[in-house]
Amino acid sequence: MDPGTLAVVGAVGAVVAAPVILGAAGFTSAGIAAGSLAAKMMSASAIANGGGVVAGSVVSVLQAAGAAGLSGTATAAVASVGAAVGWLTGFTG
16 A cells, blocks of 8 residues: 555544544543543643643543544544554555
């Protein structure tokens, strides 16, 4: 496959897989799941920031994406990352 095709496949794959991966990590539509990776990330973020999770932080963006079913800016970000990974893996060098 050429790098352009791999970029498209990577972007589509990332957008399709992202809600599943977010849910598995604990970023759900009902909030952050207790005892999950997301809970550990939220705890670390809150400790680092004096007790609160900063708006726009990785944890808040991932939770917003998990709660919304991955829409808007989060979809564009995930698609961009997926496209970059697909493009990069297209080179066998």
